[in-house]
Amino acid sequence: MGKLTNQVAVVTGASKGIGAGIAKALAAEGASVVVNYSSSKDGADRVVKEITSTGGKAIAVQGDVSKQADITRLFAETKKAFGKLNILVNNAGVYAFAPLEAISEELFHKQFNINVLGLLLTTKEAVKLIGPRRRQHHQYRLRRQHHSSPEHCHVFSDQGLR
Numbered sequence: 001m002g003k004l005t006n007q008v009a010v011v012t013g014a015s016k017g018i019g020a021g022i023a024k025a026l027a028a029e030g031a032s033v034v035v036n037y038s039s040s041k042d043g044a045d046r047v048v049k050e051i052t053s054t055g056g057k058a059i060a061v062q063g064d065v066s067k068q069a070d071i072t073r074l075f076a077e078t079k080k081a082f083g084k085l086n087i088l089v090n091n092a093g094v095y096a097f098a099p100l101e102a103i104s105e106e107l108f109h110k111q112f113n114i115n116v117l118g119l120l121l122t123t124k125e126a127v128k129l130i131g132p133r134r135r136q137h138h139q140y141r142l143r144r145q146h147h148s149s150p151e152h153c154h155v156f157s158d159q160g161l162r
Helices: 017-028 041-053 068-082 105-130
Strands: 008-011 032-037 058-062 087-090 136-143 150-157
Touching (some): 008 068, 017 032, 017 041, 017 087, 032 041
Parallel strands (some): 008 032, 032 058
Antiparallel strands (some): 087 150
8 A cells, every 4th residue: 555545636737747747656656646637638548547557546637727617627526536635736837938029918828827826726626625624735846857957846635745
């Protein structure tokens, strides 16, 4: 048994990259994992297949973290599949490098809505399943395997990762 047996985790932006790695690591420790994706269904299905092929439990749920209706559905599907939530990993994010003169309102709002509003909406909805008395906030520094710059990942859980 892993450290996270009987725990349920939602990982946003988990169809590729760091999010996929986090989802697989949580599953390897015994967590049931909800692999959230915005547009890469094939990527999310691959992550779910990798988890389930080794005996883990996982489902893929499409949802844009910047849209309340999608977030409500994400957590409704989580509850339907697993009955509870213990861990939220807010991993979804975007960043576009552009010269100052190329920055538009549309580009700004896309990044802000996913990177800031998305974090707030997912956390607000997750708290409803985790419950008010069992919340803890943990911030972990993650390093990309092929890059030296640190990444931050905000994890909300009812017990924390030990």
